[in-house]
Amino acid sequence: MRRVVVLSTGGTIASRRDPSGASVASDGVAALLRRLPIALDLPVDGRDVLCLGSYLLAPADMAGIVREIRRALADDSVLGVVVTHGTDTMEETAYLAELVHDDPRPVVFTGAQRPADAPDSDGPRNLADAIAVAAAPDARGLGVLITFDGAVFAAQGTRKTHTVAPAAFSAPDAGPLGRVRDGAVSITARPVRNPPLDLTALDLADIRVDVVACYPGADATVLNAVAAAGARGVVLVGTGAGNANPAINAAVARLTADGVLVALSTRAAAGPVAGIYGNGGGLDLLAAGAVPTGVLRPSQARILLTALLAAYRDPVRVAEELARRTGGSFGARLDSCLAERT
Secondary structure, eight states: OOEEEEEEEESGGGEEEOTTSOEEEOOOHHHHHHTOSSOOSSOEEEEEEEEEOGGGOOHHHHHHHHHHHHHHHTSTTEEEEEEEOOSTTHHHHHHHHHHHOOOSSOEEEEOOSSOTTSTTOSHHHHHHHHHHHHHOGGGTTSOEEEEETTEEEESTTOEEOOSSSSOOEEOTTTOOSEEEETTEEEEOOOOOOOOOOOGGGOOOTTOOEEEEEOOTTOOSHHHHHHHHTTOSEEEEEEBTTTBOOHHHHHHHHHHHHTTOEEEEEESSSSSOOOOOOOTTSHHHHHHTTOEEOTTOOHHHHHHHHHHHHHHOOOHHHHHHHHHHHHTOOOOHHHHHHHHHHO
């Protein structure tokens, strides 16, 4: 019989207040399914994977969730998979799942902004909506999705943009793919997707990629520190279209010369990274070897860089793949510097 699999990993949707008043993930998938606001017209198989707030997850934990998704899809009777997940890092795990997803059946992430013991919890409705999307024929071929507050988003480019509001997620550069209401799914757009990476290469436990922010007066202290700590990649969060200053630019040149991948993103809410300015701006950073990440923001840029470093050990190949998957071109300096060292 055709069915949907729900994988529970914790998060606010599974959280209740403990004696101190703090919300802590505690409910399993059976409890989540009992609270659905509507009767389902298809079987649902619930499985517990983790029970943690998503702010506690490391990339290796996220890779474990992705492997559970693949196991669920090994059964041909499964129409699609739903993953209940904390909202804090849902965009990372969903995007990691998208990077390796090679199946036409949808994988739908959802969660809640209000805990399970809140009288107005949004979790039950979001879960019902996600199950509807996972079973919808129109969702086939869309890849990994995030369904929240009635909106359906592609995993890539979607991020949490409000800390507490029910409409927690948005895709500033692309918008939603569709809507779901009372079990009816309407898809009005389809995402452009990249070829999947090899799931068997997704060993992220020993790959360090750090995120370093640029801000007025920033120097190279943090960049140097993460490199000394063993970072194989760095996501540099520039200002504006991806800018820094001469001190940061000099550090980027040193790191790329040593084979450390530097991906250039931005703290701005929307728009692409672009090489426009000198004096340590984006144009100089690209010349120093940084790879622009297009409209991919730091959280997902880090996941992409980590996955590429796991899949391809050669820094130049990683830089090429990073540029290809984000629609940019990597800096002129990285390949030549590494060629000189070999």
